[in-house]
Amino acid sequence: MNLHISRNRILTLIALVAFFLLLAYASSNFSPYVLRIMNLSAIYVIFAVTFNLIYGYTGQFSLGHAGFAAVGAYVAALLTMSPDQKVANFFLQPIVPLLANVQLPFLAALVIAGLMTAIFSFVAGWPSFRLRGDYLAIATLGLSEIIRVLLINLQSVTNGALGLKGIPGYTNLFWSWGFAVVTIFVVKRLVDSSYGRALMALRDDDVAAEALGVSLLYHKMLALMLSSFFVGIGGGLLANLISTIDPSVFLFFLSYQIVGITVMGGMASLTGSVVAACLYTVFLELLRPIESPFSIGSLDVPGMPGMRMVLFSALLLLVILFSHRGLFGGREFGWDWILDGFDALRKRLKGSKERTGADSDSEEAS
Amino acid sequence: MPFQQFLQHLVNAISLGSLYALIAIGYTMVYGILRLINFAHGDLVMVGAYSVFYAAAIFHLPWPLSFPLAILLTGALGVLIERTAYKPLREMPRINLFTSAIAVSFLLENLSIVVFGGRPKAFDRPAFLNANISIGRVRMLSYTPVIIFTGLVLFGGLMYVVHRTKMGMAMRALSRDIETTGLMGINTDRVIMFSFAIGSLLAAVGGILWGIKFPQINPLMGVTPGLKAFIAAVLGGIGNITGAMIGGFLLGLIEIMILAFLPHLAGYRYAFAYAILVLVLLVRPTGIMGEAAREKV
Numbered sequence: 190m191n192l193h194i195s196r197n198r199i200l201t202l203i204a205l206v207a208f209f210l211l212l213a214y215a216s217s218n219f220s221p222y223v224l225r226i227m228n229l230s231a232i233y234v235i236f237a238v239t240f241n242l243i244y245g246y247t248g249q250f251s252l253g254h255a256g257f258a259a260v261g262a263y264v265a266a267l268l269t270m271s272p273d274q275k276v277a278n279f280f281l282q283p284i285v286p287l288l289a290n291v292q293l294p295f296l297a298a299l300v301i302a303g304l305m306t307a308i309f310s311f312v313a314g315w316p317s318f319r320l321r322g323d324y325l326a327i328a329t330l331g332l333s334e335i336i337r338v339l340l341i342n343l344q345s346v347t348n349g350a351l352g353l354k355g356i357p358g359y360t361n362l363f364w365s366w367g368f369a370v371v372t373i374f375v376v377k378r379l380v381d382s383s384y385g386r387a388l389m390a391l392r393d394d395d396v397a398a399e400a401l402g403v404s405l406l407y408h409k410m411l412a413l414m415l416s417s418f419f420v421g422i423g424g425g426l427l428a429n430l431i432s433t434i435d436p437s438v439f440l441f442f443l444s445y446q447i448v449g450i451t452v453m454g455g456m457a458s459l460t461g462s463v464v465a466a467c468l469y470t471v472f473l474e475l476l477r478p479i480e481s482p483f484s485i486g487s488l489d490v491p492g493m494p495g496m497r498m499v500l501f502s503a504l505l506l507l508v509i510l511f512s513h514r515g516l517f518g519g520r521e522f523g524w525d526w527i528l529d530g531f532d533a534l535r536k537r538l539k540g541s542k543e544r545t546g547a548d549s550d551s552e553e554a555s
Numbered sequence: 556m557p558f559q560q561f562l563q564h565l566v567n568a569i570s571l572g573s574l575y576a577l578i579a580i581g582y583t584m585v586y587g588i589l590r591l592i593n594f595a596h597g598d599l600v601m602v603g604a605y606s607v608f609y610a611a612a613i614f615h616l617p618w619p620l621s622f623p624l625a626i627l628l629t630g631a632l633g634v635l636i637e638r639t640a641y642k643p644l645r646e647m648p649r650i651n652l653f654t655s656a657i658a659v660s661f662l663l664e665n666l667s668i669v670v671f672g673g674r675p676k677a678f679d680r681p682a683f684l685n686a687n688i689s690i691g692r693v694r695m696l697s698y699t700p701v702i703i704f705t706g707l708v709l710f711g712g713l714m715y716v717v718h719r720t721k722m723g724m725a726m727r728a729l730s731r732d733i734e735t736t737g738l739m740g741i742n743t744d745r746v747i748m749f750s751f752a753i754g755s756l757l758a759a760v761g762g763i764l765w766g767i768k769f770p771q772i773n774p775l776m777g778v779t780p781g782l783k784a785f786i787a788a789v790l791g792g793i794g795n796i797t798g799a800m801i802g803g804f805l806l807g808l809i810e811i812m813i814l815a816f817l818p819h820l821a822g823y824r825y826a827f828a829y830a831i832l833v834l835v836l837l838v839r840p841t842g843i844m845g846e847a848a849r850e851k852v
Binding site for chain 1: 590592639640643644647648649650651653654655657658659660661662664665666668669673778779782785786789822823825826828829832833836837840
């Protein structure tokens with residue numbers, strides 16, 4: 190048994206090393222356009238995995254991802270911009286002296302961004318988790334809008350509706366995918382621990398879970414604050430990737446998109462979240478042409494801005510109505526799954542009449 | 556503040572409050588019966604306003620025709636949403652129903668961005684709603700009393716339906732216990748459909764009046780009123796129709812009065828409703844009219 194676990198660990202390590210070698214190759218050989226899509230994929234992976242923690246595993250509906258990402262993005266941006274850049278940005282009203290001369294290394298800025306975001310999530314979580322029911326959704330959606338109002342109005346801190354320009358582009362594949370891997374690792378370890386069991390217990394039946402001694406408030410807060418910590422980091426990575434942010438980047442649409450990605454990937458499946466986030470980012474890019482004017486033969490079709498989101502939301506509705514399991518259902522990708530699949534395949538090729546492969550067959554089929 | 560100016564604000568608050576109340580009723584009825592926050596409800600407000608806009612802009616319908624038509628259309632859309640997106644999921648975990656509501660709202664908003672265009676459009680008031688009038692020494696545009704009057708008539712009608720008709724009795728029974736009500740021989744599907752129809756009709760009226768009061772419409776115009784109306788419903792006691800009306804008026808009153816007495820907070824006006832929500836959740840989660848929910852194990 191011990192040997193079994195260490196085999197999987199070694200395989201994971203090998204896969205990680207191979208993955209980062211691939212990233213190293215990509216970052217020096219791929220075009221900036223492809224790199225940007227890869228970076229964005231990693232950020233969406235962080236968003237989707239953290240949303241899955243609160244939604245898929247804990248059964249709570251948070252619509253605050255947009256607001257939380259905004260907090261992370263602004264904190265990281267303000268902490269990494271040089272004092273000169275800040276002077277250039279804040280021409281309507283000077284920046285508060287406290288922030289004017291701060292400039293931190295990227296890692297420190299990201300961690301602070303995560304912590305600040307976790308504190309913000311507490312404000313939405315505390316009043317709504319004290320009650321049973323679905324108040325979290327409305328509290329987080331409201332908080333998300335309030336954060337936007339604050340961003341617009343706190344001119345001397347956030348530069349208001351003008352937003353921030355010239356944020357240093359520190360985000361590269363190692364930062365973005367590095368944090369994506371860390372997020373997946375932490376969330377996976379959490380859901381496999383006794384805390385994770387408690388989260389799933391309260392998702393399935395909160396009354397029974399409470400009767401067994403699970404503190405609902407504590408565990409829900411834990412899931413929310415942990416997930417928003419990483420959302421804040423994701424927001425920081427985003428700010429330092431796109432280098433220009435303003436409050437309209439973080440409309441509630443962003444939260445809806447993350448709901449869609451996670452649902453399509455499959456509730457309580459981290460594999461699903463990762464795959465769906467990457468597919469989403471890539472397909473959104475591939476479908477870009479349908480929003481610009483094109484012509485079929487002599488027929489001129491005018492561009493339809495927003496069409497991609499219509500397709501995406503229609504697809505989301507179809508998934509929820511007809512499959513409700515998403516791409517991966519609740520299953521995870523794992524070494525056991527692959528190796529058992531190989532074993533079964535080998536046995537079948539040998540012509541063995543045993544029905545050992547039945548299980549993995551049905552898994553592969555769906 | 557002079558008394559006359561105070562009256563002016565009060566009239567404004569009541570008209571805003573009746574808009575919140577009209578929209579809040581739909582939220583509270585659906586929540587009372589299905590325990591679902593119907594996120595698509597706010598978007599029905601938008602659909603109502605756009606229906607009137609296009610009826611006038613493309614088909615040149617006069618308002619006595621276009622208003623009822625828009626209201627019926629929106630009501631039908633509400634029922635269609637219930638049938639296709641909510642009914643099949645009723646037996647599933649509630650989070651699926653919730654996700655479906657988000658998906659519908661997302662789809663409606665994106666569709667209207669593509670179909671109607673993302674740019675705001677000017678909403679033309681019918682002439683009789685645009686006249687200067689004064690009652691006593693309070694001056695206003697004529698739409699204000701019309702909004703208040705429409706609200707009061709509809710609330711009266713709704714109270715009659717809910718408390719004096721068989722259908723209303725069935726609705727109240729359903730909000731107590733959906734299964735038992737079904738066992739008593741009541742067609743629960745029909746009652747749920749009826750509730751969605753009523754809620755959507757009221758949302759459409761709210762949307763049209765919203766467009767008349769704030770004559771610029773855009774595809775996301777339903778989001779903020781929707782969020783605030785939901786908060787009004789929580790304030791009044793979620794699931795309670797009388798509570799939704801009281802909550803709506805109260806929210807309008809609080810918002811306008813904070814603005815009137817503390818004008819320098821104007822930039823943060825969207826934050827008031829949210830602060831109220833947090834306060835209600837902390838202090839009295841059942842709202843003004845709500846009763847404590849029974850725990851069912």
